Amino acid sequence: MLDRQPVDDYRAMPATAGAPTEVSFLPLGEKGLEVPLSSGTHYFNYYWLRDADPLTIDPATRERVFDITEIEGGPQACSAYLDSDSLVIDWRDEEHVTRLPLATLEGFVVDGRTPDVAAITRRLWYAGAYSDFARFRQADVEASDGIRCAFSRALIEDGVALITEMEDSDEGLTRLANQLGQVTPSTDGYYFDVRLEIAPTNLAYTARALEFHTDLPSEDAAPGIQFLHCRANSVDGGSSLFLDGAAAAEALREEDPEAFALLAHHEIPFFRRHDGWDYRAHQRVIELDRGGQVSGVTISQHLQDAMDLPQALLDDYYPAFCRFISMLKEERFVTRFRLEAGTCIVFDNHRIVHGREAFEASSGKRHLRGCYVSRGSVRSTYRVLSRGVDAQAEPASMANER
Ligand SMILES: [Fe+2]
Numbered sequence: 001m002l003d004r005q006p007v008d009d010y011r012a013m014p015a016t017a018g019a020p021t022e023v024s025f026l027p028l029g030e031k032g033l034e035v036p037l038s039s040g041t042h043y044f045n046y047y048w049l050r051d052a053d054p055l056t057i058d059p060a061t062r063e064r065v066f067d068i069t070e071i072e073g074g075p076q077a078c079s080a081y082l083d084s085d086s087l088v089i090d091w092r093d094e095e096h097v098t099r100l101p102l103a104t105l106e107g108f109v110v111d112g113r114t115p116d117v118a119a120i121t122r123r124l125w126y127a128g129a130y131s132d133f134a135r136f137r138q139a140d141v142e143a144s145d146g147i148r149c150a151f152s153r154a155l156i157e158d159g160v161a162l163i164t165e166m167e168d169s170d171e172g173l174t175r176l177a178n179q180l181g182q183v184t185p186s187t188d189g190y191y192f193d194v195r196l197e198i199a200p201t202n203l204a205y206t207a208r209a210l211e212f213h214t215d216l217p218s219e220d221a222a223p224g225i226q227f228l229h230c231r232a233n234s235v236d237g238g239s240s241l242f243l244d245g246a247a248a249a250e251a252l253r254e255e256d257p258e259a260f261a262l263l264a265h266h267e268i269p270f271f272r273r274h275d276g277w278d279y280r281a282h283q284r285v286i287e288l289d290r291g292g293q294v295s296g297v298t299i300s301q302h303l304q305d306a307m308d309l310p311q312a313l314l315d316d317y318y319p320a321f322c323r324f325i326s327m328l329k330e331e332r333f334v335t336r337f338r339l340e341a342g343t344c345i346v347f348d349n350h351r352i353v354h355g356r357e358a359f360e361a362s363s364g365k366r367h368l369r370g371c372y373v374s375r376g377s378v379r380s381t382y383r384v385l386s387r388g389v390d391a392q393a394e395p396a397s398m399a400n401e402r
Contacts, residue, residue: 023081033080035087035105042109049089050075053098117386118379122293122351123157124247130335134161138172138344141179148179149385151346152378155180155225159244159348166229166344173229173369176344181377186216186223187277194228194368196361203302207361212241212328212353213300215372218272218279222298222349223372229344234364241355242347243333245297249286251333252324253294259320264288266317269305270298280305285321287350296350299328328353339368348375 026033032045047068050056056066068075071094078092087105089098107115125132134154140147141163154161166172173191177183183190194204203210216222253260267282287296309317327333336357339345347354349372359366 023083026080026082028077028080033077033087033089036082037102037106037109039106039109042105044105046075046077049077049087049098049100050091052100052104053096054100055096055098116383118156118382120153120156122159122246122295124250125158125244125335126247127332128335129244130242130337134158136161136163137165138163138167138176139165142175145385145388149382149388152180152382152385155346155348155378156382159246159351160242161346163344163346164342166342168231168342170369173227173344173371176229176346177227177371177373180225180381181373183371184223184374186219186372187272187279191369191371194370195366204356207235207238207359209358210354210356211301212243212325212355213302214245214296214298214353215300215349216272216279216303217270217283217298217300218281218303220281222281222283224349224375225346225373225378226349227344227346227371227373228339229369230339230341230367231369232341232365232367233339234341235359235361235366236363237357238338238359238366239336239357240339240345241357242335242337242345243328243353244351245299245328245353246294246351248324248327248333248353249294249297252286252327256320256323258316259323260286262317262320263324264294266309266313268317268321269308270300270303271305272303285324296348297353298350299325299353301325350375 026035029043032043033049034041034043050071051064051066051068053066056064058065075094076092077089080087080089082088082102083099085102087098087100087102089100091098134150136147136151141151142148151161151163163176166176170191174183186192196205196207214222215226249260249263252263264284264286267284269280269282272279283298285298286294287298289295307314307318
């Protein structure tokens, strides 16, 4: 229990200059304040309160222009009271009064974090979900902030969306990606083309089947949101296979919690080597968010390096790993479809596991052009756009597009 005894007798405390004459001063603790809010009384630390002062933010840059380390001994209140919709704190040894909107405090105490409209509960999906994927026309995404907002929300909530009536050009994909953020480079540069190559540097550039994977875990920051723009697909075979890795991982947690814990806790190595590069990185197979929910998975048997966990740990880790890989192949999770020319599938590369069936190379042409943007840029886009979208209209607009 923190020592939160008042250091001053608030009943005897003189009113702060400028304070209303009839106010209830709050008792001052040694390190913070108990503040009565609509949901009850909540404790706030003085450092936190001083940094939360809206005046610490520069109105032009909207960045913090206050250095709390310059307050010798740390901030201490000499009085605090509630004034209609604000908490007012007069700071000791400073010529400064903080006026903090109670709405800021009310929002923060809900779960101890700054409220975030992008903190949307993931909607897990299973086999046959392809027909339920959100669909938007490229022209609509580019013309309407409401549609762009719904598009970004679908990527946060479902991890996947389809863009139809794509412009058949390199620039078409760039314009679409830029609706969410800047294109981020990977080993292959800013863009990659999935088609047959004479000397392939990736299994994707062959006609072979591609086992379930997430892209490039060999890079420290594996790509976030992936775009695959189908420019041509007239081959026999080559169906796309997609599944929600978060749904599969949550199923593993339910069915084999010990295996889940191993995959969520330990990192394993991935590599990508060729003549001109040698990438290596460690990743957890199951990624958890700060709330302990599955936010993603990392799977790539073709880029998996020799396991470097202690050999005795592998006695348990490998069976857990194989069980999860086997689960991903189960029909209950997989949705199978043919990606048609003019369609772009957009998905969270950390959550959605994808693969491809083999195709007959001589039967036609198959060309997908791809790129990535960061997951953070999608959440940023959603936060900005959702400020301007009528909260009531948003779900309706999503429903209309599905
Ligand atoms: Fe891929």
